[in-house]
Amino acid sequence: MSAGLTFDNCDHSKDPIVGCALEGIANMVAGMKDVSIVIHSPQGCASTVAAGYDNHEVDFTKRKVGCTRLFESDIVMGASDKLKGMIKEADQSFHAKVMFVVGTCAADIIGEDIEGLCKNIQPQVNAKLVPILAGGFRGNAYDGLEMGLEALLPFIKKRQTKRRGRKPRIVNIIAPQANVNPTWWADLHWITQTLKSLRIKVQTVFSHNSSFAELEQAGDATANILLSHDVGYKFARKMQQTHDIPLILDDIPLPIGVKNTTRWLQALAAHFKIEERVEPLIKQGEEMVVDTLRRRALMIIPRYRNCRVAVSTDGTLGIGLVRMLFEELEMIPEVLLFRSAMRESRPILEQELQSLGLSPSVVFSADGYQIKQALTEIDTDAVFGSAWEKYIAEELGIQISFDVFSPTNRETYLDKPYFGYEGMINMMEVVANDWDRAFRSKHIHWT
Numbered sequence: 001m002s003a004g005l006t007f008d009n010c011d012h013s014k015d016p017i018v019g020c021a022l023e024g025i026a027n028m029v030a031g032m033k034d035v036s037i038v039i040h041s042p043q044g045c046a047s048t049v050a051a052g053y054d055n056h057e058v059d060f061t062k063r064k065v066g067c068t069r070l071f072e073s074d075i076v077m078g079a080s081d082k083l084k085g086m087i088k089e090a091d092q093s094f095h096a097k098v099m100f101v102v103g104t105c106a107a108d109i110i111g112e113d114i115e116g117l118c119k120n121i122q123p124q125v126n127a128k129l130v131p132i133l134a135g136g137f138r139g140n141a142y143d144g145l146e147m148g149l150e151a152l153l154p155f156i157k158k159r160q161t162k163r164r165g166r167k168p169r170i171v172n173i174i175a176p177q178a179n180v181n182p183t184w185w186a187d188l189h190w191i192t193q194t195l196k197s198l199r200i201k202v203q204t205v206f207s208h209n210s211s212f213a214e215l216e217q218a219g220d221a222t223a224n225i226l227l228s229h230d231v232g233y234k235f236a237r238k239m240q241q242t243h244d245i246p247l248i249l250d251d252i253p254l255p256i257g258v259k260n261t262t263r264w265l266q267a268l269a270a271h272f273k274i275e276e277r278v279e280p281l282i283k284q285g286e287e288m289v290v291d292t293l294r295r296r297a298l299m300i301i302p303r304y305r306n307c308r309v310a311v312s313t314d315g316t317l318g319i320g321l322v323r324m325l326f327e328e329l330e331m332i333p334e335v336l337l338f339r340s341a342m343r344e345s346r347p348i349l350e351q352e353l354q355s356l357g358l359s360p361s362v363v364f365s366a367d368g369y370q371i372k373q374a375l376t377e378i379d380t381d382a383v384f385g386s387a388w389e390k391y392i393a394e395e396l397g398i399q400i401s402f403d404v405f406s407p408t409n410r411e412t413y414l415d416k417p418y419f420g421y422e423g424m425i426n427m428m429e430v431v432a433n434d435w436d437r438a439f440r441s442k443h444i445h446w447t
Contacts, residue, residue, distance in 0.1 A: 005335075005361045005377075007370055015368030017388060018339055019048065021134040022104055024144020024231075026052025027177050028152070029100050031207030032215065036064035036096035036127065040083050040112060041104035043069045055177060056208060057185075066090040070106045078110055084121055091125040097212050099127040100151065108135035142231050142340045145178055149206060149235035156218045158243055163222075169200040169272050172221040172245070174236055176208055178228035179316045180339075180386065180405040186415035190423065191227065198268075198277050206235070219243045223271065226250055229315035229345035253348060255419045256320025257328050258289055285421030292425055300432055305330040310378065312337040312371055312385035313405050317418060319349050324424060325384070326356055329431075333358060335378045337366040337385075372396070384431075400438045402431050 022039070026049040029037050039045055046067045053063050068086045070079055083101075090099060103114045118129040130151050134144055176188040185208060192202050204210060204218035224239060224247045226232045236247040248271050255261035262282050269278035293301065309331045311318055315338050325331040341364050342349070353359065361378060363370055372392050375383065382400035383393040387409040393401035403409055404427055416426040 005363050005374055007373055017368050019051070019141040021139045021141065021144035021147060022102065023048050023051055024141035025100070025102055025132055025134050025148045027055050027141070028145055028148025028207055030056045030058055031177065031205070032210055032212065034096060034212035035098040035100060036066070036090055036094040037100045037102060038066040038086055038090050039102045039104060040068050040079070040107040040114065041070060042106055043067055045104050064094040064096055075106060075110060078112070080112065080117060083112070083117060087121060087129070088125060091127050096127050098130060098155070100130045100132055103131070103133045103135060105135040105137065108133070108137060142178070145175060145231045146234060149175070149232060152206060152215060153235065153238060155215055156239070156243060157216050158219050167222040170203050170221045171195065171200060171223045171225050172203050172218050173205045174224055174226045175228040175232035176205060178231045178314070180314045181317065181418045182406045182408050182410070182412050183415040186417040187419040187423070188227065189415070190417040190420045194281070194420070197281065198274055200272065219245070221245050223248045227254065227316070229254065229319050229342060229348065230340040233344035251348060253320035253323065253352060254316060256317060257324025257424050258286060258421060259327060260320045260323055261285065261420050289421050289424060297428065297432065301329065303435070307331045308334045308379065308381045310335045310337065310375055310380045310383045312366065312383065312389045314339045315342040315345050317405070319345065319352060321384070322352055322358070323356060326358060328424070333360045334380050335361040335374050337363045337371050337374060339366060341365045400435060402434045404430050
């Protein structure tokens with residue numbers, strides 16, 4: 001079982017590491033190809049929206065974004081006419097089927113009635129207007145992802161006829177971008193290719209490179225697969241209520257490491273009754289990991305034994321990482337620092353810790369201050385995190401730190417999954433290089 005850490009004088013975040021709700025909404029909208037977004041905000045918020053599109057690597061020429069560029073006078077006097085003009089201009093320029101009209105902190109301060117404005121101006125534009133209130137006071141980027149998912153739900157058509165006989169193997173994939181792998185789309189690719197090899201059709205991805213037509217047909221799926229332990233549970237349960245599509249594989253870790261990948265594949269096979277197809281994949285994957293490590297890391301892995309490690313990440317990767325670190329690398333997770341609240345996925349974490357006999361300290365919704373305090377108070381040999389944690393570790397005199405997650409200082413030219421058997425090797429490659437780098441002299445002058 002885990003033990004929660006407490007922090008004095010920390011009722012409010014002192015050093016936030018998760019962006020605002022607008023970033024989360026943009027991250028969801030950016031995954032749709034046939035939509036546009038208008039933000040009612042100062043121009044600085046446009047960079048937050050740009051970060052959402054950057055996260056999907058959407059080319060600048062394909063971004064359909066409008067901003068009202070609010071000034072001080074607009075905050076004082078109101079800017080309804082400005083927003084109406086921007087909506088009309090965006091409709092004429094982008095020709096999108098759907099336009100998300102997003103209110104930000106500034107719109108909240110003004111008290112702008114964005115929902116009423118969209119309702120009144122709807123007959124004057126071709127795009128379907130979808131108002132979303134996303135001021136920073138309404139939550140962080142994870143909350144924004146939830147808002148984005150909720151905004152997509154009304155567009156999913158319901159099946160008009162009931163299926164008879166055996167249901168087809170068709171799935172939707174939810175929230176793949178809620179993942180701190182710097183190339184998270186490689187994890188999505190691993191999932192889709194695995195499903196394809198098992199003859200399971202992917203209907204809709206919520207959302208990455210998804211068309212509006214695919215969104216509308218999401219109701220044809222017979223199961224939903226959530227690729228996040230941080231967001232998406234509420235959306236998946238609503239889909240189950242409104243479209244009778246069950247959420248599967250929601251009570252186990254995602255495929256991180258050998259054992260969790262095998263477990264995830266077996267659970268997938270059990271649901272669709274295709275065990276005979278999955279067993280060859282499992283055998284091939286496990287043999288690949290063993291063969292790779294035997295040839296290239298046989299003398300390296302023993303050095304990790306009993307290394308006390310702090311893990312700072314999201315729930316998506318963090319829950320599965322616990323078993324990989326403890327059982328497969330023989331490290332000891334002493335403290336787990338999660339970026340989100342993980343209200344729905346905490347039971348999975350507790351089950352994992354209990355089955356492994358571990359009792360690390362745990363922090364949910366950790367900010368920069370809490371991460372630094374935890375690393376100061378708890379004795380660890382290494383830190384498993386991002387570039388942020390690497391800098392903090394250096395400041396605190398922790399010699400070993402692994403720059404595995406986003407934001408990273410590593411150059412990533414090739415997309416590398418962290419899911420699946422190959423994903424374990426990809427993470428171990430980063431760990432091995434950072435371990436070696438930690439013991440190299442920083443005082444050698446090569447010129």
